[in-house]
Amino acid sequence: MSLLSVEKLTKSFGGLTAVSNVNMYVEKGELVGLIGPNGAGKTTLFNLLTGVYVPTTGSIKLDLNGSVKELGGLKPYNVTKAGLARTFQNIRLFKDLTVMDNIRIAMHQNIDYKLPAAFLRFNKFYKEEERMLEEADKLLDIFHLSNKKGELAKNLPYGEQRHLEIIRALATKPSILLLDEPAAGMNPNETKNLTDTIAQIRKEFDLTVMLIEHDMSLVMKICERIYVLDYGMMIASGIPSEVRANKRVIEAYLGEDVSDASNKKS
Numbered sequence: 001m002s003l004l005s006v007e008k009l010t011k012s013f014g015g016l017t018a019v020s021n022v023n024m025y026v027e028k029g030e031l032v033g034l035i036g037p038n039g040a041g042k043t044t045l046f047n048l049l050t051g052v053y054v055p056t057t058g059s060i061k062l063d064l065n066g067s068v069k070e071l072g073g074l075k076p077y078n079v080t081k082a083g084l085a086r087t088f089q090n091i092r093l094f095k096d097l098t099v100m101d102n103i104r105i106a107m108h109q110n111i112d113y114k115l116p117a118a119f120l121r122f123n124k125f126y127k128e129e130e131r132m133l134e135e136a137d138k139l140l141d142i143f144h145l146s147n148k149k150g151e152l153a154k155n156l157p158y159g160e161q162r163h164l165e166i167i168r169a170l171a172t173k174p175s176i177l178l179l180d181e182p183a184a185g186m187n188p189n190e191t192k193n194l195t196d197t198i199a200q201i202r203k204e205f206d207l208t209v210m211l212i213e214h215d216m217s218l219v220m221k222i223c224e225r226i227y228v229l230d231y232g233m234m235i236a237s238g239i240p241s242e243v244r245a246n247k248r249v250i251e252a253y254l255g256e257d258v259s260d261a262s263n264k265k266s
């Protein structure tokens with residue numbers, strides 16, 4: 001069984017079916033892209049995977065070394081605990097907290113500190129805190145933010161806020177990292193840095209990544225497989241060259257060259 005298996009997943013909002021009977025899988029270690037025109041249902045699909053929405057029908061299964069868990073209908077924090085972490089289309093940091101505190105909060109989400117245990121195992125508690133700080137330092141180093149630990153998140157430039165969001169998701173030690181338009185609003189140079197960083201963290205943390213992106217240069221460069229949604233339906237999937245040449249995909253993008261469809265995004 002694949003690491004993530006989505007079967008016949010549907011989400012309806014009243015009369016509108018935003019995600020319709022979608023089947024999809026992600027293998028361990030893959031970097032998979034999810035593309036489609038505006039309003040195709042990409043974010044709704046991410047919201048289903050991460051517990052923001054409850055599926056109308058269908059299933060979402062996560063297989064961690066043979067232990068299979070149904071994620072559909074779980075609360076978002078339980079989905080994170082199960083091993084799926086995400087970033088959002090619009091940055092959602094704790095803007096009035098420091099960079100380090102943003103990361104620490106994310107790390108604490110994954111630790112069950114029962115108060116009595118924390119008191120009784122005083123040393124263990126502090127060791128755990130120390131270990132978390134070391135891990136946070138490592139992440140900050142990779143994203144070149146080590147010298148910004150004490151800065152308030154709101155004072156970081158836009159590109160660094162986006163990086164901090166990714167660090168925060170990584171801090172929960174996910175099995176799968178979902179990135180919702182990580183390059184949105186970035187200039188070409190920032191996008192290139194981001195592309196390199198995604199490749200680097202994937203290697204470093206043995207990660208599985210799925211990303212939504214309108215920037216086709218990023219998608220075609222780093223994704224090994226791509227799924228294409230249109231009007232809530234999965235109309236194509238395959239390696240980048242297959243998807244780029246797919247008739248239904250070209251039609252969905254109104255005949256544009258898919259390799260340069262990024263300007264279709266508003």
Ligand SMILES: Nc1ncnc2c1ncn2[C@@H]1O[C@H](COP(=O)(O)OP(=O)(O)OP(=O)(O)O)[C@@H](O)[C@H]1O
Nearest residue numbers: 013016017018036037038039040041042043044045
């Ligand atoms: N909570 C909601 N209630 C009603 N309709 C919704 C809701 N969320 C999404 N939709 C609708 O579902 C459809 C898919 O939206 P979604 O945001 O998932 O598309 P998308 O592919 O992520 O688009 P974009 O690329 O523009 O971000 C749209 O028609 C949208 O208006």
